[in-house]
Amino acid sequence: MSFSLNHLPKRTEKPRNDGLTLVLDKGYSVRQAKDFVEACSNYVDIIKLGWGTAYVTQNLEEKVAVYHDAGIPVYFGGTLFEAYVLRDQLDGYVELMKRYGIGHVEVSNGTIWLSDERKLAIIRELSKEFNVLSEVGSKNPNDIIPPYKWVRIIEKELEAGAEKVICEARESGTVGVFRPNGEVRSGLIEEITDQIPQEKLIFEAPQKEQQVWFIRKFGSNVNLGNIQPAEVIPVETLRLGLRGDTLLDFYSLDDDEDLNNVMKDNKISNEE
Numbered sequence: 001m002s003f004s005l006n007h008l009p010k011r012t013e014k015p016r017n018d019g020l021t022l023v024l025d026k027g028y029s030v031r032q033a034k035d036f037v038e039a040c041s042n043y044v045d046i047i048k049l050g051w052g053t054a055y056v057t058q059n060l061e062e063k064v065a066v067y068h069d070a071g072i073p074v075y076f077g078g079t080l081f082e083a084y085v086l087r088d089q090l091d092g093y094v095e096l097m098k099r100y101g102i103g104h105v106e107v108s109n110g111t112i113w114l115s116d117e118r119k120l121a122i123i124r125e126l127s128k129e130f131n132v133l134s135e136v137g138s139k140n141p142n143d144i145i146p147p148y149k150w151v152r153i154i155e156k157e158l159e160a161g162a163e164k165v166i167c168e169a170r171e172s173g174t175v176g177v178f179r180p181n182g183e184v185r186s187g188l189i190e191e192i193t194d195q196i197p198q199e200k201l202i203f204e205a206p207q208k209e210q211q212v213w214f215i216r217k218f219g220s221n222v223n224l225g226n227i228q229p230a231e232v233i234p235v236e237t238l239r240l241g242l243r244g245d246t247l248l249d250f251y252s253l254d255d256d257e258d259l260n261n262v263m264k265d266n267k268i269s270n271e272e
Contacts (some may be wrong), residue, residue, distance in 0.1 A: 003055065007242050008087065009220040009250040014071070018199040019221030019239070020045040020164075024171060024206075026054045030063045037070035039225065040115055040232040043070050046133075050171065050227075051079035064100050078108030078135050086112050090122070107157075108135035109169055120160045127161030133202070134160075136178030138166025147191040154196050163255065166225055167192070170202035171225070184213050198222070211235055212245045220250065 012019040021045050028036065029080070047067050054060060054076045066073045077098070078167040084093035086142030088146075097105060107123050123132050134157040134204055136150060145153075154165045191239050192201070204226040205211045214222045220239040227235055241250030 006241075007251050011239060013220050014045065016043065016045055018223060019110040020202060020223040020225075021227055021232060021235060022046045022048060022166075022202055022223070022225035023232060024048055024050050024089070024226045025053070025097065025120045025229065026050045026171075027057060028063065028229065030059050030066060032067040035065050036229050037066060039215070040101075040229070041070040042074060043236045044101050047072055047074045048106070049074065049076050051077040052083060054075065054080060059269065060238065061100060064102075073103055073104050073131075075106060075133070077103035078106040078173045081106055082108060082110070082114075085122075088212060094129075099171055101129055104133060105130040106133045106135055106166070107168075108168075110135060110137060110139040116156070123157055123160040123162055127163075133164055135166040135168055137168055139168065139175055141180050147188050150188065150192055151195050154192065154201070158196075158200060164200055164202050164204045164223065165196075166202045167204060167211075169206065171206055171226060171227060173204070173206040173210055178210065182207055182210065184210060189217070192219075197203060207235070208238075208245070211238055215239055215246055218250050 021044055023046070025033075025047050027050075049057065057063065064074050065206050081093060086094075094103075099158075105126050107119060107126065109119055115135050119134075123134055136157070137145065157165055169178050170176070173182050174180050175189060180183060189203075202223040203214050203224045205214055205224050206226045207272065208231075211224060211227075214224060215238050220241075224235065231246055234243065238246050241247050
């Protein structure tokens, strides 16, 4: 990095345990994957091949290799996991992950019915061989889970062996921890993070306004998921206060007077 800029928030470095950016690949080609890692690999921590896209992706093995060669873990979307469980083919899913060298697995029940006991049993079993990311929340906007139940489910899934728990929002950002209009269910987030360590959670936040809310709330090193590939660099600038939405949130001088002087000087410069 040839730039020198003071008063930037300190970002964690890869391999990160917090401050993760989990990217949603909805069907990139091998060429697109190569271009993507060339531009963004320093800022990508995990890549999810969205829902069941891995099943219909051409040259899947080659594309997975591109991500692995860049040091980025890849995993198949939770919907593909649910499709295998629905057909009683969990063993086949495990074999599939091993075939492609997949080290992470998402255990979810956002669409299918899967009892809490069965889900916990799967997490316990898979965590023996894989890094488990469990997901909590329904993809149905009419299925509202009360905050106390979110907390209870997350606690149990972490105890069962989940490395982190993903808080559902879908690609649209209109379910789970968000209202149908995309507004953050702030009371729900407050209750969850009051009882669950924030670094154990990944918040799906596909919309910019949602990303800004979580970064302002929890700081530069909040874990964010369902980030579009084209939004990785923009999200990193939000984390660093290098975009207007968070420019002043992470800027710190000795006192407010200094900040006011800087703002005044900038205003004079702009007027000139």
